Amino acid sequence: MDEASSKKITMRHFRGKSFPNETPMTGAEVRAVREQEQLSQVAFGRYLNMTPDYVSRLECGEVQAKGPALALLHVIRRHGIEVLH
Template sequence: MSNKYRSRASAVIHKSMKDFERIGLVDKKTMRDFDRMCLTPIEAMPPEKIVAIREREDVSQAVFAFYLNVTPSLVSKWERGEKKPQGASLKLLNLVDKKGLDLVA
C-alpha cells in the first residue's frame, strides 16, 4: 500500500473511483472531494520540525536545499520561521520526514 492513502481500503476504493471518473460516472469536482477524504493530508511544518528533519538526516542547509530543489536561503527562512513551506516543497518535506532523504535522492 502506498503511504499516500489513509488505509489499504482507501487505496482500493480510490482506484475504483478513478475508474468511474475515467468512464464518466464521477465528475471532476466529486473526485477532488473524494481525494481530500482518501489521501493522507499534508501537515504544516513548523520551523523546529524542519530543523529536526535536516539534523536527523545529518546534512547542511545547502545540501538539504539541493535535495528539495530550493535555495539554501529559503531553507534558512523556513528554519527561522520567516517563511512557511508550501505546495510541492511542503509535500517533499512531509515525504522526507516519513521516508528520509534517500526517497528524493
C-alpha cells in the same frame, strides 16, 4: 472503452471525498527533518531545489513551506532522504 481507459482514475472517482492535506511544519520541525538526515542547509536545499537562504528562512519560521515543498518535507520525514534518489 479500452482497458487502459477503464483503469484511469479521474476526479469523478473521488466525488464527495476530500484529498489529504499535509499539515504545516514549524521551523523547528523543518530543522529536525534536515538534522535527522545529517545535511547542511546547502545540501538539503539542493535536494529540495531551494536556496540555502530559503531553507534558513523556513527553519527560522519567516516563511512556511507550501505545496510540493511541504509534501516533500513530509515524505522525507516519514521515509528518509533516500526516497528522492
